[in-house]
Amino acid sequence: MARLAGVSTATASRVLSGRGPASPASRSRVARAARELGYVPDAAARTLAGSGGTRVAVAVGGRTADVLDDPYAARVLTAAAGVAAAREVGVSLHWVPLHDPAALARLAGQRGVDGIVLVNPTRAALAVLPRSARGRVAAIGVGARGVPAFDVDNGTGAARVVGHLVAGGRRRVAMVTGPAWLPCTDRAVDAYRRVVGEAGLPVRAVPGDFTAARGEEAAAEVLARWPDTDAVFALGDLTALGALAALGRAGVDVPGDVAVAGFDDIAFAALSRPTLTTTTNPVEAIAAGAATAVLDRCAAEPLTLHPSELVLRDSA
Amino acid sequence: MARLAGVSTATASRVLSGRGPASPASRSRVARAARELGYVPDAAARTLAGSGGTRVAVAVGGRTADVLDDPYAARVLTAAAGVAAAREVGVSLHWVPLHDPAALARLAGQRGVDGIVLVNPTRAALAVLPRSARGRVAAIGVGARGVPAFDVDNGTGAARVVGHLVAGGRRRVAMVTGPAWLPCTDRAVDAYRRVVGEAGLPVRAVPGDFTAARGEEAAAEVLARWPDTDAVFALGDLTALGALAALGRAGVDVPGDVAVAGFDDIAFAALSRPTLTTTTNPVEAIAAGAATAVLDRCAAEPLTLHPSELVLRDSA
DNA sequence: CTGAAAGCGCTAACAC
DNA sequence: GTGTTAGCGCTTTCAG
Numbered sequence: 001m002a003r004l005a006g007v008s009t010a011t012a013s014r015v016l017s018g019r020g021p022a023s024p025a026s027r028s029r030v031a032r033a034a035r036e037l038g039y040v041p042d043a044a045a046r047t048l049a050g051s052g053g054t055r056v057a058v059a060v061g062g063r064t065a066d067v068l069d070d071p072y073a074a075r076v077l078t079a080a081a082g083v084a085a086a087r088e089v090g091v092s093l094h095w096v097p098l099h100d101p102a103a104l105a106r107l108a109g110q111r112g113v114d115g116i117v118l119v120n121p122t123r124a125a126l127a128v129l130p131r132s133a134r135g136r137v138a139a140i141g142v143g144a145r146g147v148p149a150f151d152v153d154n155g156t157g158a159a160r161v162v163g164h165l166v167a168g169g170r171r172r173v174a175m176v177t178g179p180a181w182l183p184c185t186d187r188a189v190d191a192y193r194r195v196v197g198e199a200g201l202p203v204r205a206v207p208g209d210f211t212a213a214r215g216e217e218a219a220a221e222v223l224a225r226w227p228d229t230d231a232v233f234a235l236g237d238l239t240a241l242g243a244l245a246a247l248g249r250a251g252v253d254v255p256g257d258v259a260v261a262g263f264d265d266i267a268f269a270a271l272s273r274p275t276l277t278t279t280t281n282p283v284e285a286i287a288a289g290a291a292t293a294v295l296d297r298c299a300a301e302p303l304t305l306h307p308s309e310l311v312l313r314d315s316a
Numbered sequence: 317m318a319r320l321a322g323v324s325t326a327t328a329s330r331v332l333s334g335r336g337p338a339s340p341a342s343r344s345r346v347a348r349a350a351r352e353l354g355y356v357p358d359a360a361a362r363t364l365a366g367s368g369g370t371r372v373a374v375a376v377g378g379r380t381a382d383v384l385d386d387p388y389a390a391r392v393l394t395a396a397a398g399v400a401a402a403r404e405v406g407v408s409l410h411w412v413p414l415h416d417p418a419a420l421a422r423l424a425g426q427r428g429v430d431g432i433v434l435v436n437p438t439r440a441a442l443a444v445l446p447r448s449a450r451g452r453v454a455a456i457g458v459g460a461r462g463v464p465a466f467d468v469d470n471g472t473g474a475a476r477v478v479g480h481l482v483a484g485g486r487r488r489v490a491m492v493t494g495p496a497w498l499p500c501t502d503r504a505v506d507a508y509r510r511v512v513g514e515a516g517l518p519v520r521a522v523p524g525d526f527t528a529a530r531g532e533e534a535a536a537e538v539l540a541r542w543p544d545t546d547a548v549f550a551l552g553d554l555t556a557l558g559a560l561a562a563l564g565r566a567g568v569d570v571p572g573d574v575a576v577a578g579f580d581d582i583a584f585a586a587l588s589r590p591t592l593t594t595t596t597n598p599v600e601a602i603a604a605g606a607a608t609a610v611l612d613r614c615a616a617e618p619l620t621l622h623p624s625e626l627v628l629r630d631s632a
Numbered sequence: 633c634t635g636a637a638a639g640c641g642c643t644a645a646c647a648c
Numbered sequence: 649g650t651g652t653t654a655g656c657g658c659t660t661t662c663a664g
Contacts (some may be wrong), residue, residue: 008651013643020644021649044363044370044428045641048656052642054360054370054428055406068398071583074390081393081409082384088428090371090406093397112360112370112404212587238583245587267387267554271528271561273589324635329659336660337633361657364640368658 016041017051018297043089043114053114055090056080056294057107060119063179065095067120070210071238071266072283076119076140079287087295089114098181101125108133115294117287118147120182135297138290141184148300150290154235154263155187157279157308161233161261162195164277165316170231170259174204176218176243178235188235188263204229208239215242220250223258230258231316237262237269237278244272244315259316263308274314282306332357333367334613359405359430369430371406372396372610373423377436379495381411386526387554387582388599392435392456395603403611405430414497417441424449431610433603434463436498451613454606457500464616466606470551470579471503473595473624477549477577478511480593481632486547486575490520492534492559494551504551504579520545524555531558539568546574547632553578553585553594560588560631575632579624590630598622 007026014020015030022030033039046052058077060067067073073093081091092113096104101124108116108130115136118125126144129137134146143149165173175192178185193203204226208214215234219242222229232247234240240262247254254260254274262269262278269276286306293300323342330336331346338346349355362368374393376383383389389409397407408429412420417440424432424446431452434441442460445453450462459465481489491508494501509519520542524530531550535558538545548563550556556578563570570576570590578585578594585592602622609616 009642010644010652011650014650017643023649026650042364042427042641044360045656046643047360047370048358048364048658049641049643050656051644054363068394071387071390074387074394077394077397078384078390078409081407084406085408085410088426090400090408090428091397092401092406093394094401110404111358112406212583241584241587245589248589267528268557268584268587271557271584272587273561273564325658326636326660327634330634333659339633342634358657361640362659364642365657365659366640367660 040088043087047112047114053089054112055092056084056115056117056291057092057094057110057113058117058119059094059096059104059107061096061098061121061125063098068093068095072210073119075283076117076287079284080117080291083288083291083295089295096125098122101128104128105130108137117290117294120184122181123183136294138293138300140286140290141182143302148293149303150286150293150300151184151303151305152281152283152286152308153305154185154281154308155191157263157281157310158188158191158233158235159195160308160310161263161277161279162192164310164312165231165233165259165261166195166199166201168259168316171201172204172226172229173201173231173233174206174222174226174229176208176215176222176232176234176239177205179209180207185235192233208235210236210238212238212242212245215239216246219243219246223250223252231261232258233261235263237264237266237276240276240278241268241272244274244276248273255314255316261316265311269311269313272315277313277316278311280309280311356404359403363428363430369405370428371408371430372400372607373408373410373426373429373432375410375412375420375423375432375434377412377414377434377438377441379414379497383436384409384411388526389435391599392433392603395600396433396607399604399607399611405611412441414438417444420444421446421449424453433606433610436500438497439499452610454609454616456602456606457498459618464609465619466602466609466616467500467619467621468597468599468602468624469621470501470624471507473579473597473626474504474507474549474551475511476624476626477579477593477595478508480626480628481547481549481575481577482511482515482517484575484632487517488520488542488545489517489547489549490522490538490542490545492524492531492538492548492550492555493521495525496523501551508549524551526552526554528554528558528561531555532562535559535562536566539566547577548574549577551579553580553582553592556592556594557584557588560590560592564589571631577632581627585627585629588631593629593632594627596625596627
């Protein structure tokens with residue numbers, strides 16, 4: 001017990017949890033003892049005593065429970081699990097239905113839930129968060145007062161992609177966006193509008209949902225509606241890869257007739273034919289940041305943006 | 317409290333945990349009360365009291381920690397998380413180094429660890445499991461006494477793939493296997509040997525590691541060593557997709573010159589060019605079965621095999 | 633077979 | 649500021 005190396009259990013608890021008063025003297029003694037013993041507080045006991053919890057919940061917003069099958073959710077979960085494992089706590093995965101944001105509040109009320117990492121949060125979901133959840137929720141996407149957000153800088157990333165397409169001579173650049181209900185994709189769509197606008201080019205946006213299936217549909221839709229389109233920028237490599245496949249089947253030459261670019265730089269972007277030009281999304285780093293903020297209760301910046309770097313390949 | 321609806325806390329505990337004696341009378345009363353109240357035992361309290369735990373650990377064997385980045389591990393983790401969430405417990409992700417199987421024993425000893433789902437276990441790792449772990453460990457791959465195994469029927473799956481290649485007129489079928497240290501892939505390799513053997517064809521096997529990068533190398537290796545190869549069967553779609561990309565770059569026509577087939581039927585198998593012929597691997601169902609066995613402490617069959625179905629596409 | 637009682641490791645009042 | 653004390657919800661001896 002860390003207690004043997006100094007003071008009483010109460011004092012030790014106070015300094016380790018950061019709450020309550022403690023003199024610098026005992027503060028440092030406890031810290032040293034804890035370090036020497038490699039002390040990790042028992043999450044179960046902490047939970048039982050009324051504070052803390054034994055797992056961080058990864059809550060994914062979406063219209064249907066399918067969002068849990070998205071590889072994106074799996075990557076977030078995996079990264080969060082890595083951070084959690086070091087503190088001997090677990091993670092769990094939950095769906096927050098678009099039509100029932102209160103599911104989030106219920107989740108936050110569960111005993112074992114230490115904190116929540118929100119994926120694809122809507123403002124409605126953020127609004128129903130009980131004050132008891134303050135300080136133990138972080139969002140990947142948009143945040144709110146008391147809910148720090150971590151995300152990729154998709155505005156800059158999108159601007160770079162579209163800038164590259166335009167610089168390469170493309171004049172009819174269409175974009176397959178994210179779902180309309182997802183506010184964190186606005187930055188990317190705005191960037192697209194701005195860049196094509198500044199170049200005096202038309203705005204051609206169709207909604208997407210990050211899936212490959214939707215990418216296939218969207219590509220057909222774009223070509224039907226605007227036959228002279230010479231570039232497609234999809235928010236999400238899955239969607240871009242779907243578009244690539246559909247264009248290939250339709251006999252459209254990529255990048256000859258139409259350039260295609262994605263967003264995320266997933267592993268398959270380097271394996272498709274043609275290989276996919278895209279921009280990076282350090283999901284694991286972002287998720288780890290969010291999980292750390294939740295677990296350590298540290299007051300993070302309201303919004304931490306991770307850079308997105310252009311990756312030029314053959315498709316654009 | 318379920319207790320109010322009948323007997324004393326001790327008796328309730330006895331019937332709910334299944335341990336200890338209890339009369340049929342109180343047994344049914346407690347069961348009914350629990351059902352009515354929608355009672356879920358508090359994992360934290362259980363842990364603190366010395367039994368149970370607050371998370372199921374997913375432990376992945378491998379030479380390096382990279383195995384945790386494999387999408388396969390993420391799928392298992394996600395599926396396990398789904399099962400765990402219903403019981404209000406979490407999951408965590410761990411690497412069991414090939415050179416240090418004792419890491420598994422340490423993991424099993426951790427307080428909060430309710431049970432372990434072993435992914436890609438070696439016999440050495442299974443051998444060091446402490447008896448205290450008995451009944452709360454399940455394997456995805458090969459099992460052992462007291463460790464039920466859940467896996468895809470990769471023997472039958474591989475036989476079907478190779479059978480299809482041979483039936484299609486391929487006479488020089490090479491296989492990219494799994495890592496040599498992974499015993500659960502033996503069934504697939506044996507099936508390959510058997511099918512080509514029975515057809516009087518040569519055995520051409522090169523080792524793989526399930527990665528796309530290795531698939532690219534392996535394809536080059538196979539063609540360098542046996543230039544007349546007319547089909548490549550890779551254990552794992554990632555590897556097959558890597559091979560596909562490498563062959564495409566080398567100007568080899570697929571499936572004209574060389575047929576390519578994979579194993580797993582991941583989402584990208586339908587998006588590559590050409591689309592990939594493969595065979596299914598219901599990873600989520602398998603992982604859910606393993607997680608359920610661990611959490612419910614139910615005596616599962618020593619080996620539960622899930623069927624693998626051939627998916628014919630353009631590459632073979 | 634069943635109930636009463638003692639903790640598991642920690643936090644949160646409450647005195648000092 | 650710090651120590652003492654009473655539980656958190658469960659399992660588990662130990663008597664009945």
